[in-house]
Amino acid sequence: MLILPAEADEATVSTAVERITTVIGPSGGEVTKLDRWGRRRFAFEIARQHEGYYVVVQFNAEPDTQQELDRALKLADEVIRHKVMVLPNEAKAPTASPASVEA
Numbered sequence: 647m648l649i650l651p652a653e654a655d656e657a658t659v660s661t662a663v664e665r666i667t668t669v670i671g672p673s674g675g676e677v678t679k680l681d682r683w684g685r686r687r688f689a690f691e692i693a694r695q696h697e698g699y700y701v702v703v704q705f706n707a708e709p710d711t712q713q714e715l716d717r718a719l720k721l722a723d724e725v726i727r728h729k730v731m732v733l734p735n736e737a738k739a740p741t742a743s744p745a746s747v748e749a
Contacts, residue, residue, distance in 0.1 A: 648719070649727040652685050652697035658724050659701060665722055666703055669715045675707025698726055704733075 648662055659682065667677055683700035692698070707715075712730055719728040 647729045647731075648701045648703070648725055649692075649698040650701065650724055651726060652695065652699055654699040654724070659699070662701065662722065662724055663703060665718055666705065666715065669718045670705055670707040670711050673708045673711045675705055675711055677703060677705045679704040692726055695726065 650658055650662060663677070663680060670676070679702075681702040681704075683702065685697055686700050687697050688695070709732075712732070716728075716730050719725050719730070
């Protein structure tokens with residue numbers, strides 16, 4: 647999840663998404679979903695701002711890529727805050743329990 651300045655335009659959002667793509671691309675990762683939440687009011691003031699433009703990006707990548715992505719987003723001037731989360735795998739179907747053996 648990224649929080650960009652409230653006045654972020656299409657170019658700013660594209661730059662942030664492109665930054666993510668360039669970090670995860672070389673390791674074989676890919677962006678699977680881009681969800682723009684738009685302009686939202688903060689619960690508290692961040693960097694003297696009261697609103698921000700929220701963008702949620704879902705991607706698949708190697709685990710080592712998370713540290714590099716975190717570093718790249720910290721250095722990005724257009725990103726106010728960010729959070730990289732590892733989502734759990736989809737729930738697997740339960741396997742059948744072994745049949746009970748009668749003696």
